Amino acid sequence: MKDVGSCNFPQQDSACPLGYKQTEVGVIPEEWVDTLLGTLFSFKNGLNKSKKYFGYGTPIVNYMDVYKHPGLLASDLHGLVDVSRQELDAFGVRRGDVFFTRTSETVEEVGISSVLLDDSPDTVFSGFVLRARPKNDALSDRLKKYCFSSRMVRHQIVSKSTYTTRALTNGRMLSAVVMPIPPTKAEQEAIAEALSDADALIESLEQLLAKKRYLKQGVMQQLLTDKMRLPGFSGEWGVKRIAEIGLPSSEKNNSAEQLPVLTCSKHLGFIDSLSYFKNQVFSRDTSGYKMIRRGQIGYPSNHIEEGSIGLQDLYDVALVSPIYVVFSVTDQVNSYFLYRLLKLDSYRQQFESATTASVDRRGSLRWPAFSQINVILPGIKEQTAIANTLSDMDAEITVLTTKLAKARLLKAGMMQELLTGRIRLK
Numbered sequence: 001m002k003d004v005g006s007c008n009f010p011q012q013d014s015a016c017p018l019g020y021k022q023t024e025v026g027v028i029p030e031e032w033v034d035t036l037l038g039t040l041f042s043f044k045n046g047l048n049k050s051k052k053y054f055g056y057g058t059p060i061v062n063y064m065d066v067y068k069h070p071g072l073l074a075s076d077l078h079g080l081v082d083v084s085r086q087e088l089d090a091f092g093v094r095r096g097d098v099f100f101t102r103t104s105e106t107v108e109e110v111g112i113s114s115v116l117l118d119d120s121p122d123t124v125f126s127g128f129v130l131r132a133r134p135k136n137d138a139l140s141d142r143l144k145k146y147c148f149s150s151r152m153v154r155h156q157i158v159s160k161s162t163y164t165t166r167a168l169t170n171g172r173m174l175s176a177v178v179m180p181i182p183p184t185k186a187e188q189e190a191i192a193e194a195l196s197d198a199d200a201l202i203e204s205l206e207q208l209l210a211k212k213r214y215l216k217q218g219v220m221q222q223l224l225t226d227k228m229r230l231p232g233f234s235g236e237w238g239v240k241r242i243a244e245i246g247l248p249s250s251e252k253n254n255s256a257e258q259l260p261v262l263t264c265s266k267h268l269g270f271i272d273s274l275s276y277f278k279n280q281v282f283s284r285d286t287s288g289y290k291m292i293r294r295g296q297i298g299y300p301s302n303h304i305e306e307g308s309i310g311l312q313d314l315y316d317v318a319l320v321s322p323i324y325v326v327f328s329v330t331d332q333v334n335s336y337f338l339y340r341l342l343k344l345d346s347y348r349q350q351f352e353s354a355t356t357a358s359v360d361r362r363g364s365l366r367w368p369a370f371s372q373i374n375v376i377l378p379g380i381k382e383q384t385a386i387a388n389t390l391s392d393m394d395a396e397i398t399v400l401t402t403k404l405a406k407a408r409l410l411k412a413g414m415m416q417e418l419l420t421g422r423i424r425l426k
Contacts, residue, residue: 020421025152028180029421040139041098041132043171047091048127049081057082061125066099066114071145084125088108091124091131096141098132098148100157103168111157111174115144126411139187142192142295150419153179180420190425191418198411205404212400216393222407224341224384226376230389233382243371245338246327249296253319256287256323260318262310264300269310269339270318282321285422289319295335297342298326301364305352311339327369334383340374340390 020027023034047060059077069076084093097116104110114141125131139147147153160173182188222228226237253259261282263273273282283289292298292312299309300323312318320326329335341347350373355365377383417423 017405023080023178023180024319025178025180026420027422029058029182029424031183032180032421033183034178034290034313035138036175037132037177038175040136040179041134041175044091044133045102045171045172046125046127046129046131046132046346047081047083047087049083053082054080056080058088059120059123061093061099061116061123061129063101063126063128066101066129067109067112069114070149071117072099072114073116073118073264074123077120077123079126080123081171082157082330085116088122088124093120093123093125093131093284094133096134096144098134098144098402100130100132100148100169100174102128102130103166106168107158107161107163107167110152110161111148111154111169113148115141116267117141117145130169130174132171132174138181140188140192141187143182146192146195147179147181147419148416150179150415152420153177161335170405182421187425194418194425195411195414198407198414202404202407205400205407207233209397209400212393212397216390216397217330219393220340220390221344222388224337224344225346226378230382230385233378233385235379237376237378239374239376241371242373242375244328244372245330245375246297246331247330249290249292249328251291251293253286253289253291256285259286259291260315261286262292262312262318264301264303264308264310264320264324266307270298270314272314282383285412288318288322290322290324291317292326293317293328294326297339298324301325301366301370304365304370305348305355307345307348307351309339312333323364325365325370327367332380333377334380335388336373336387336391337383338377340387341377347373347375394408 016022016027019030021030025034029032057080059074060079060081061072061077062079065072065079066077089413093116095118097115099116100186101112103109104112148157156177157169157174160176162173182191219228223230247292261273262270263277264270290298294312294314294316296312297309298312298320300321302323304325329338350369351365354369354373378386414423418425
């Protein structure tokens, strides 16, 4: 253990708060131990076999098993491989083993860990995975699910990895990672229990959100295709060409106003380009960009067959690339209703067919061809009622999505505080 100077906690009478000490990995409680992973585990590379051996035989812990499951159960393993008795003995797994992803396309995804939480007899592990077998019982199995994902440990794993065409780690690199450990199993279990409760909250929100999205998808499919009617509405729906209900817009940003630039995703609709791509992919000179006002519908003409069409409801006015088609609707059409209607898979298939049939050699679907597509519409009152129903469901999903994001942030904060001893549990 080496001294690296004063700690980051608020100053008290000494360099560190009472009950804490400075270590190689920062300030930790006095009774905690900063330990090399190499003193806790022995590392081994996994089994390499050619493709003809896979698909039958013995269960195998694969790369994606580790990537998807911080706590791995035998029931999570679906891969099979034909192995000899000698290979089974050499590459077998047991409860409490920790597995690390050995290689990845990015350094951020290398060294992701998972712990085997139950018995999985006659099981081996893949060559894309490193097995860390405990040398002692210093760590509880439940804590192993979380402790290798803390910010300080992940930083060390990433910084010690190598990168040529792919990121790579190995047993030697992982052995040099230092991790602070609570000395008693009681404290380890308390930390694991608190983080497990956070996981349970996240999982319940994920399940509820998936249920709400599935319900919305079914309701949307029924209401937008006349298979289910809202109370108080009856009568036949009419057929209209988009040209009869839509008005194309070519309004340009001629004065080069500094307006937000949007992009359209097939899943998210319109979203800020800077937020979506994390950096600026649009031109610095936006004077040739199209304006899209609140309530207008737009789509990138070269990606419409993927279902990339959106309703601009983020800003009073924003910009899109010149490749976009932008249009408004008449007062006999609810723009949200039409937007949701055009997001149905049946219309995406029509967009794809129209793009294929288009004379545009660049594979684009521009207004002249797009506007000839037929849509089936009820009266404006029923359109509005359906739009309000779907909008209410959207709002409920947005609330749940926000709660889920907060729960994930809460867990991340808990991990940072609990796994460094900044917050102690009784």
